[in-house]
Amino acid sequence: MANVSTSANSAASTPMKLKVKQFQPAQTPTNTYLTDEKGVWAWLTTVDHKKIGLMYLGSVAFFFALAGFLAIALRTELWTPAKTFIEADTYNQLFTLHGAMMVFFVLVPSIPAALGNFILPMQLGAKDVAFPRLNLASFYIYVFGAIFTFLSLANNGFDTGWTFYTPYSSDTNSAGIIWVTLGVFILGFSSILTGTNFITTIHKLRAPGISWDRLPLNVWALYATSIIQVLATPVLAITILLLAMENILDIGIFDPALGGDPVLYQHFFWFYSHPAVYIMIVPGFGIISEVITTFSKKTIFGYWAIALSSLAIAFIGFLVWGHHMFTSGQSAVATTIFSFLTFLVGIPTGIKIFNWVATLYRGSISMKTPMLYVFIFIFLFSIGGFTGIMLGALSVDIHLHDTYYVVAHFHYVMMGGTLIALLAGLHYWWPKMTGKMYNEPLAKIAAGFIFIGFNVTFLPQFIMGAQGMPRRYYNYIDQFTPFHQTSTIGSYILALGFLIILYYLAHSLFKGKKAGPNPWNSRGLEWQSTSPPDFHNFSHTPVVIHGPYDYHQPIEEFQLGLAVEHGHGEKYLAADATGSEAAETTSA
Amino acid sequence: MANHSATHPKHVHHHFVDSNQQFESAKLGMWVFLVNEILFFGGLFCAYIIFRAWYPELFTQAALELNTFWGAVNTVVLIGSSLTVAMAIRSAQNNQKRGLEINLLITILLACVFLVIKYFEYEHKLHLGIAPGSFWNPTPEIAAVLDHPKANIFFGIYYMMTGVHGLHVIVGIGLMIWLYIRARKGHFNSEYYTPVEITGLYWHLVDLIWIFLFPLLYLIE
Numbered sequence: 062m063a064n065v066s067t068s069a070n071s072a073a074s075t076p077m078k079l080k081v082k083q084f085q086p087a088q089t090p091t092n093t094y095l096t097d098e099k100g101v102w103a104w105l106t107t108v109d110h111k112k113i114g115l116m117y118l119g120s121v122a123f124f125f126a127l128a129g130f131l132a133i134a135l136r137t138e139l140w141t142p143a144k145t146f147i148e149a150d151t152y153n154q155l156f157t158l159h160g161a162m163m164v165f166f167v168l169v170p171s172i173p174a175a176l177g178n179f180i181l182p183m184q185l186g187a188k189d190v191a192f193p194r195l196n197l198a199s200f201y202i203y204v205f206g207a208i209f210t211f212l213s214l215a216n217n218g219f220d221t222g223w224t225f226y227t228p229y230s231s232d233t234n235s236a237g238i239i240w241v242t243l244g245v246f247i248l249g250f251s252s253i254l255t256g257t258n259f260i261t262t263i264h265k266l267r268a269p270g271i272s273w274d275r276l277p278l279n280v281w282a283l284y285a286t287s288i289i290q291v292l293a294t295p296v297l298a299i300t301i302l303l304l305a306m307e308n309i310l311d312i313g314i315f316d317p318a319l320g321g322d323p324v325l326y327q328h329f330f331w332f333y334s335h336p337a338v339y340i341m342i343v344p345g346f347g348i349i350s351e352v353i354t355t356f357s358k359k360t361i362f363g364y365w366a367i368a369l370s371s372l373a374i375a376f377i378g379f380l381v382w383g384h385h386m387f388t389s390g391q392s393a394v395a396t397t398i399f400s401f402l403t404f405l406v407g408i409p410t411g412i413k414i415f416n417w418v419a420t421l422y423r424g425s426i427s428m429k430t431p432m433l434y435v436f437i438f439i440f441l442f443s444i445g446g447f448t449g450i451m452l453g454a455l456s457v458d459i460h461l462h463d464t465y466y467v468v469a470h471f472h473y474v475m476m477g478g479t480l481i482a483l484l485a486g487l488h489y490w491w492p493k494m495t496g497k498m499y500n501e502p503l504a505k506i507a508a509g510f511i512f513i514g515f516n517v518t519f520l521p522q523f524i525m526g527a528q529g530m531p532r533r534y535y536n537y538i539d540q541f542t543p544f545h546q547t548s549t550i551g552s553y554i555l556a557l558g559f560l561i562i563l564y565y566l567a568h569s570l571f572k573g574k575k576a577g578p579n580p581w582n583s584r585g586l587e588w589q590s591t592s593p594p595d596f597h598n599f600s601h602t603p604v605v606i607h608g609p610y611d612y613h614q615p616i617e618e619f620q621l622g623l624a625v626e627h628g629h630g631e632k633y634l635a636a637d638a639t640g641s642e643a644a645e646t647t648s649a
Numbered sequence: 650m651a652n653h654s655a656t657h658p659k660h661v662h663h664h665f666v667d668s669n670q671q672f673e674s675a676k677l678g679m680w681v682f683l684v685n686e687i688l689f690f691g692g693l694f695c696a697y698i699i700f701r702a703w704y705p706e707l708f709t710q711a712a713l714e715l716n717t718f719w720g721a722v723n724t725v726v727l728i729g730s731s732l733t734v735a736m737a738i739r740s741a742q743n744n745q746k747r748g749l750e751i752n753l754l755i756t757i758l759l760a761c762v763f764l765v766i767k768y769f770e771y772e773h774k775l776h777l778g779i780a781p782g783s784f785w786n787p788t789p790e791i792a793a794v795l796d797h798p799k800a801n802i803f804f805g806i807y808y809m810m811t812g813v814h815g816l817h818v819i820v821g822i823g824l825m826i827w828l829y830i831r832a833r834k835g836h837f838n839s840e841y842y843t844p845v846e847i848t849g850l851y852w853h854l855v856d857l858i859w860i861f862l863f864p865l866l867y868l869i870e
Contacts, residue, residue, distance in 0.1 A: 265673055295686070
């Protein structure tokens with residue numbers, strides 16, 4: 062029996078003694094969210110956060126494959142200094158499409174909307190997110206935005222780069238630009254609604270016993286992300302709307318020919334798009350924190366430092382947008398301030414890295430695939446972070462601006478950071494989502510391919526960027542040929558790694574071994590349910606009596622408590638304590 | 650929970666513990682959404698500030714073309730509708746079905762009055778050739794008074810701000826009609842009036858934004 066003092070959830074604020082009964086999740090669940098309702102229509106109209114999360118995951122994977130395929134085409138084109146196999150105009154459209162799809166369709170929704178949707182309510186012990194129908198709506202808004210982008214391709218396409226800089230984007234006379242900007246405008250709402258949903262869920266739907274200091278760090282990270290989504294995305298929405306109006310009506314706010322200011326567009330755009338970088342990477346930090354404790358069997362080092370540094374990144378992230386515009390004619394005072402603030406954002410990020418490394422210290426580390434990705438993340442993201450500091454330095458940036466150095470930097474951060482974290486999370490929660498294990502040796506081999514392929518692709522880009530190779534160029538001078546060719550070979554290795562992942566995950570779906578509720582022996586709340594979970598996530602209302610990283614406590618104490626309530630105006634709890642089976646509720 | 654549905658009131662969704670939690674969630678969600686709305690309009694206000702700082706004489710000149718009287722009438726109309734929507738919430742809390750219906754109807758009516766006045770303002774301007782962007786083609790009299798090469802920018806901002814605000818009014822009317830239909834069916838009472846409350850919050854914001862737009866656009870001399 063465990064007597065717990067808890068402030069229940071937010072609805073009742075007076076602390077009370079809870080008597081809880083412990084139970085174990087069933088090894089092989091009979092009724093899961095996957096068997097609950099079947100058929101395509103049931104999936105398309107579901108309000109279950111788990112299914113919506115999987116639908117997002119599928120869509121993100123689809124767009125990743127598509128945009129990744131474009132990347133391979135681009136790298137192949139760059140094999141020779143002149144034309145290899147694509148025309149220059151097509152090349153411009155392809156790199157624009159690659160960037161726009163990877164940013165808006167893959168990176169922004171990847172971790173929060175796909176994995177976050179699945180995991181967040183489970184980590185809170187909630188039955189669903191606060192607004193399940195809104196959640197489904199945000200998925201369809203995402204699909205709708207994607208359709209608009211494809212319509213743009215049918216209307217001459219767009220070749221402005223994913224940043225849509227004016228005046229080119231307002232003068233290019235392509236109908237495609239209007240379609241794609243409206244598509245991005247619509248997509249923004251999907252992101253805003255997800256953020257609104259998560260903030261409300263985290264505030265109001267925590268299970269009894271989950272106080273703010275027992276919140277998993279993944280939840281803290283998603284909380285910080287949601288705040289950025291809600292505060293930054295509307296600014297993108299209005300910017301994009303103004304840009305569309307600039308194209309449709311020539312309202313003249315951004316177009317210099319009509320008296321407007323193209324640099325104002327850049328300010329507006331980066332006021333969203335720099336914080337958007339943190340929308341992409343901060344949820345990745347959350348996953349790393351979860352995985353690293355589970356596979357070190359050790360309490361996280363510096364819980365509050367990691368939790369609050371996410372919020373610090375969210376806050377400072379709003380004040381650094383000007384570092385994208387050091388060469389756009391900002392005042393010297395502004396550039397200096399933005400440069401200092403950019404250095405400042407490195408501090409909370411550094412705090413996280415040091416805390417993760419300290420968590421490893423004297424931990425009992427097991428090198429499973431998710432953990433392997435964590436190590437890859439720390440290595441690659443550190444390179445990405447440090448090169449970011451160099452780009453934030455004023456004089457260095459003048460030299461490196463708009464070169465391949467920048468391309469390499471953000472790929473190290475976005476792909477080496479966010480996507481590797483996504484892979485870590487996917488491998489970590491895969492058994493929870495599907496109830497199946499994947500082929501561990503093959504997964505490790507794939508991770509090796511990705512690590513090697515990634516570095517072969519992007520390390521040469523730092524060098525040629527520093528030597529002056531501009532980004533987005535179709536042709537280049539002969540001296541860069543070896544770097545470009547190495548990079549292209551690397552991209553093939555990278556693609557091979559992803560194909561292996563595709564193979565063994567598909568294999569695991571059909572032929573994988575049963576995972577059991579908690580294959581990693583984690584203390585996290587989401588692992589104290591069956592794999593896959595049932596429709597309500599937990600068969601009993603969980604009462605949480607320990608923090609998510611209390612590895613010094615025996616696992617038995619993490620079997621959840623059962624609270625019986627409702628209908629009597631007070632919480633009544635089953636008094637019987639020692640039984641370890643999941644008993645049906647006995648209502649008083 | 651085994652006895653979940655038995656103890657749950659009908660309006661409470663399955664994933665909430667009780668009615669209060671659902672109400673609090675809906676309210677917080679709406680507040681978060683309103684913050685997002687403010688940032689959305691914030692971009693427009695920001696553009697306004699920058700161009701006004703650059704062309705102060707243009708703004709004072711161009712504002713004279715706006716009809717202060719009808720702008721003021723519209724301000725009163727919207728503030729009135731904010732009052733009636735607050736009274737609608739009060740009626741719902743007090744189980745006054747009739748009062749709720751009437752107050753919602755008055756709110757819808759006032760919102761429509763606002764749009765009609767706005768329509769005639771637009772109509773008048775378009776008639777004078779004060780149109781947004783590339784349709785900018787003022788009559789000679791207007792061009793003589795509005796002697797500024799960037800005059801179209803003020804009206805670009807004017808149409809964007811009032812246009813986006815007008816869209817919010819239209820959305821508000823749609824929500825209010827939906828509330829009215831549900832109120833007629835007797836869905837709301839002192840136990841459950843969440844949709845009325847959060848639509849009211851939204852409507853207050855739409856009102857509030859207009860209260861900023863009116864002096865910024867009409868009253869700068």
